[in-house]
Every structure is written in C-alpha cells, then in structure tokens.
Amino acid sequence: MIKVAVVGAGYGGLRAIEHLVGNEQVSLYLFDENSYHYLQTEAYGYIAGRFDLHDVALDLNNWCHGFKYPITFIKEKVEYINSSKRSIQTASSTYDYDYLIIATGARTNFFSFIDGMDKYGYGVKKLFRSHSFRTSFEHLLYEKLENPSIQGQTINLAIGGAGLSGVEIAAEMSDVIKRHTKSIGESAKEIKVYLIDASETILPGMSPYIIENTKNRLNDLGINIMTKSFIERVDLDTVYFKDGRKLDYTFMIFTGGILANTIECDINPSLNRTNQYICDTTLRIEKNIFVIGDCCEIKDKKQNILPPTAQIAEKSAEYAASSIEKLIQNKEIQPFSANVDGIFVALGGKYAVGELFSYIKVKGYLAYYLKKLITKSYYIGLKFRLNTGFKKRTMSEGEE
Ligand SMILES: Cc1cc2nc3c(=O)[nH]c(=O)nc-3n(C[C@H](O)[C@H](O)[C@H](O)COP(=O)(O)OP(=O)(O)OC[C@H]3O[C@@H](n4cnc5c(N)ncnc54)[C@H](O)[C@@H]3O)c2cc1C
Structure with missing residues (x-):
C-alpha cells in the first residue's frame, strides 16, 4: 500500500x-x-452569536469513521x-x-511592528480565540442589560483589517447589535463598530462592484469605516494611529494579515x-x-x-x-x-454581495441565498460523514 x-x-x-x-x-x-475541523468561513457568525459551536466545529474522529474505507486520524x-x-x-x-x-x-499575523496588537487584539483564525471574543462580547451585552451603571456608556468595537474576514465580522456584529436593540433595548445602540484599514479602500484587490456595494451596506449598518488609517500602537483601551489620531475602544479584533x-x-x-x-x-x-x-x-x-x-x-x-x-x-x-470562480461577501443578516465568473453580479437576499447554498452544501457533506461515523463508532462500542 x-x-x-x-x-x-x-x-x-x-x-x-x-x-x-x-x-x-x-x-x-x-x-x-486539534480534534475538530474549524469552519473558519463561518467565524463571523460564531463570534457575533448568530451560529453555535456545532455550526463551526466538527469532530474529526467521527468524520473519518464516516467513510466506507479506513482513514487513520492522528490528533x-x-x-x-x-x-x-x-x-x-x-x-x-x-x-x-x-x-x-x-x-x-x-x-x-498580529504584526510585531504594531506594538500591543498581539496582546490586546483578538484573532479569529483559531477557534479558542473566536470563542474567547464571543464570550466576552456576550458578557458585555449581558452587562448592558443588567447593569444600570454602564448603560449610557459608549462602547467601541474596533476591527483592524478591512479584508474579507474583517468586513464580514463588522457587518455581522452591527446587524446583531441592531437586532439586539429590539430585545435588550436602546443601550445596545451604544455599541459602535469601527472598521479600520491602512489601505485606500476596504476589500483591497476586489472588484469595484463588490467594493461599492459593500461600502453602501456597511454605511447602512452604521459602521464607521476608517480607511487610510495606519495603526501604530494599541494599549488596553486606545488605538493610536500613525497620523496622531486616537480611538478609544473596548474590544479589538485583528484580521489585518x-x-x-x-x-x-x-x-x-x-x-x-x-x-x-x-x-x-x-x-x-x-x-x-x-x-x-x-x-x-x-x-x-x-x-x-x-x-x-x-x-x-x-x-x-x-x-x-x-x-x-x-x-x-x-x-x-x-x-x-x-x-x-467567484466571491461572496456575507454582509450581516440575510444580505450579501457576490460575483460569479466575473460577469454574474448579485447583491441583497439573492446573494445571501447563493452564499448560504454554497456553505450549506459544504456543511451538509461534512455532517453526513459525521453522523455516519458517530453511529458506526457508538455501535461498535456497544458490541464490545
Ligand atoms: C472570518 C473569515 C471568513 C472567511 N470567509 C471566506 C469565504 O467567504 N470564502 C472563502 O473561500 N474563504 C474564506 N475565508 C478563508 C478560509 O477560511 C481559508 O482560506 C481556509 O480556511 C484555508 O484552508 P486551509 O485548508 O488551507 O487551512 P485551514 O482551514 O486553516 O486548516 C489548517 C489546519 O491545519 C492544522 N495544523 C496547522 N499546523 C499543523 C501542524 N503542524 N500539525 C498538525 N496540524 C496542523 C490546523 O489545526 C488546521 O486545522 C475566511 C476566513 C475567515 C477567518
């Protein structure tokens, strides 16, 4: 063999x-x-509290057992x-x-030249970091609801990096905050989202159609877009820019590289x-x-x-x-x-912008639906193996 x-x-x-x-x-x-497959493409929904753990992490042992033929998994x-x-x-x-x-x-890459970023910034490329942000953010929402002393206080959520992941996170967080306003009240509106990038534009390298429509959606969601803003240093509660500006923040997510x-x-x-x-x-x-x-x-x-x-x-x-x-x-x-083949950008709730084979251009619910179809078909395939593997394993354990 x-x-x-x-x-x-x-x-x-x-x-x-x-x-x-x-x-x-x-x-x-x-x-x-790790013992699991992490669906990073869904991280934006997990950290915003829209998806659950089982939507983004799938057990690899069960997945490997879901095939007819043997695969040796070594964790x-x-x-x-x-x-x-x-x-x-x-x-x-x-x-x-x-x-x-x-x-x-x-x-x-928390970039060693951005002093403090590795210490204060949350990343989303590892599940434990996404989980840690989600937990802290949820705690904050809870405090906003429960603790009158922090009601009325503005809370800035800074997202460093306006590439695909930064944009998707900013949009989903803003959409979730909007929806929370209905349930936890007006104090949710005191959470402001800032999307920061050193480049001239958000989504550098993407087509004008994607950039323009994404910008419009982010503006509708009330996101503060700060392009041409080079982060020089971060401490516990302030982002310092190269040109001397500052931004107070409560949470910093970094997706800049x-x-x-x-x-x-x-x-x-x-x-x-x-x-x-x-x-x-x-x-x-x-x-x-x-x-x-x-x-x-x-x-x-x-x-x-x-x-x-x-x-x-x-x-x-x-x-x-x-x-x-x-x-x-x-x-x-x-x-x-x-x-x-194409790119779809999830932009909060049931809204996306996308391009397929560079000539099909879609936005809004249709784009959201197409993106969902792609991610769902991926997820369903994995889930099928996972369920089969889980059954096989529990049956063989039962026989022993
Ligand atoms: C918020 C977000 C949104 C995104 N959205 C999209 C999107 O809409 N469309 C899209 O196409 N892409 C998107 N991406 C990018 C996409 O997630 C990555 O490009 C993709 O995960 C890369 O797959 P990979 O197999 O190369 O690596 P990964 O998925 O990162 O997997 C690498 C694996 O290797 C393991 N590993 C690493 N080192 C070792 C080692 N030494 N020994 C054993 N195991 C090791 C890790 O544990 C991990 O499981 C997004 C990413 C993020 C963060």
Whole structure:
C-alpha cells in the first residue's frame, strides 16, 4: 500500500482525503493538532452569536469513521519532516509516508511592528480565540442589560483589517447589535463598530462592484469605516494611529494579515514574506511533498498571488490528490491552474454581495441565498460523514 499523509484537517486537507479515500492502492493518514475541523468561513457568525459551536466545529474522529474505507486520524501536531527518510515526527512518534500533503493553513499575523496588537487584539483564525471574543462580547451585552451603571456608556468595537474576514465580522456584529436593540433595548445602540484599514479602500484587490456595494451596506449598518488609517500602537483601551489620531475602544479584533503555518523540514524550502511555502507549478516543494491552501503561495495565470481562500484550498487539494494518483500510476502531471470562480461577501443578516465568473453580479437576499447554498452544501457533506461515523463508532462500542 502507498502511504499518503495529510497534515492539517482544514478545507484543503479534508478535500484531499475525500478525493483519495476509496483508492485501493492508498492508505490514508490525517494529522491535526486539534480534534475538530474549524469552519473558519463561518467565524463571523460564531463570534457575533448568530451560529453555535456545532455550526463551526466538527469532530474529526467521527468524520473519518464516516467513510466506507479506513482513514487513520492522528490528533497531534506535526513538528518535523524528514524528507530524505520520508517520515514525519510528532511529539510522541514518527510516521513514514510515500506522499505527503501539507495543508497547515495560516494564523493571524498580529504584526510585531504594531506594538500591543498581539496582546490586546483578538484573532479569529483559531477557534479558542473566536470563542474567547464571543464570550466576552456576550458578557458585555449581558452587562448592558443588567447593569444600570454602564448603560449610557459608549462602547467601541474596533476591527483592524478591512479584508474579507474583517468586513464580514463588522457587518455581522452591527446587524446583531441592531437586532439586539429590539430585545435588550436602546443601550445596545451604544455599541459602535469601527472598521479600520491602512489601505485606500476596504476589500483591497476586489472588484469595484463588490467594493461599492459593500461600502453602501456597511454605511447602512452604521459602521464607521476608517480607511487610510495606519495603526501604530494599541494599549488596553486606545488605538493610536500613525497620523496622531486616537480611538478609544473596548474590544479589538485583528484580521489585518496572516502568517502561514509551516513545519520544520530537512530541506529548508523557500518561504515568502507571509511565511508561505514557495512551490513549483505542480504545488510541490520536493518530489513527494505537495503544499496546498493557505500555507503556500498560489499564483494565477498572470502570476498574481491569489488571496488565501477556502475555495483555492479545496481546488489545490483536488489537484494534489489527483496528481498523487497519477504519480502512483507513473503518469505525468500538468501544472496547477488556479482560477477563482467567484466571491461572496456575507454582509450581516440575510444580505450579501457576490460575483460569479466575473460577469454574474448579485447583491441583497439573492446573494445571501447563493452564499448560504454554497456553505450549506459544504456543511451538509461534512455532517453526513459525521453522523455516519458517530453511529458506526457508538455501535461498535456497544458490541464490545
Ligand atoms: C472570518 C473569515 C471568513 C472567511 N470567509 C471566506 C469565504 O467567504 N470564502 C472563502 O473561500 N474563504 C474564506 N475565508 C478563508 C478560509 O477560511 C481559508 O482560506 C481556509 O480556511 C484555508 O484552508 P486551509 O485548508 O488551507 O487551512 P485551514 O482551514 O486553516 O486548516 C489548517 C489546519 O491545519 C492544522 N495544523 C496547522 N499546523 C499543523 C501542524 N503542524 N500539525 C498538525 N496540524 C496542523 C490546523 O489545526 C488546521 O486545522 C475566511 C476566513 C475567515 C477567518
């Protein structure tokens, strides 16, 4: 049997497993430091209290058991790759592989030049950080309701970074605050959302249609958009900008940048400035090691680096998995051709803006519905495996 190890059970890692499972020449090993798959694309709804934990975290053991064919799940962090011996090391063991897919994603880059950001800013790329923000925010809403001494006080929620995740979080938080006004009263209106970015515009790199319509929606939601605002320093309750302005805040979420998660390796692969692996056109850093998703630099036909998205993570995973199948059969593989089918931006409640194949442009409820359809179909697929795996496991435990 050919051993294929996949490190990272995010969007890319799971798609690679789905593609390879059932191939009778292959035995599959999935590694993740967490016991669950975190649906980061839904983080905006989780932190705003719209989605629950079971909407964003799915048990990997159950998921792996949901297939007809065996997958070995190892809940451990991979710490070292020895490519000459074709082995990977965790804290407790060493595992051999024939092919390796690295799908380790990325983490929030709190930028060391922004003094205090790592200490005071919440990230959303890890479930525990999103959870910690959600809990604190919920506590604040509770206090607003229960504690007369803080009623009347303005609370500023600062979101650093107006890329896709920052915009989605700002919109969802504002929409939730609006809805809370009905239930917990006017004091919810004292929570103000600020969306801050050093760039000239929100959603840098996206099309004018997406940018303009998103801006309109954010304005309707009452969000204070602060572009061309370079954060220099953050302390416990103030954001300090390079041009001397200041903003008092109660909570700070930072989505301004990412740093890829890479693994120490004997071959020292090249990395770009966001720590992403620089791979060849077949997404390899070595003959038998593929890199996919957020952890590597992926370029389009015009050689522009593509923004890291779940969509590209899944496409690169399909490519790496099918390439491994071809290599096993001694067939040639073609370069990876990355193209983005479209983008949908969730903008609070049942509103979104989107573009498909660059000529279909939608906004409002229809865009929301299409985005929901995409995320729902992803979620339903995972949930089906999860339920099947859970049943299988509980039945076999019952038989013992
Ligand atoms: C708020 C928000 C909204 C977003 N919205 C969208 C959207 O609408 N559309 C879209 O396409 N994308 C969106 N994204 C981006 C998308 O979530 C990422 O691009 C996607 O998660 C990348 O998938 P991945 O498989 O490369 O990595 P990840 O999903 O980050 O998974 C990496 C996995 O690797 C594991 N891991 C890391 N290092 C190790 C190690 N050494 N050993 C073992 N395990 C390890 C981690 O635990 C993790 O499970 C959004 C992101 C955020 C934060």
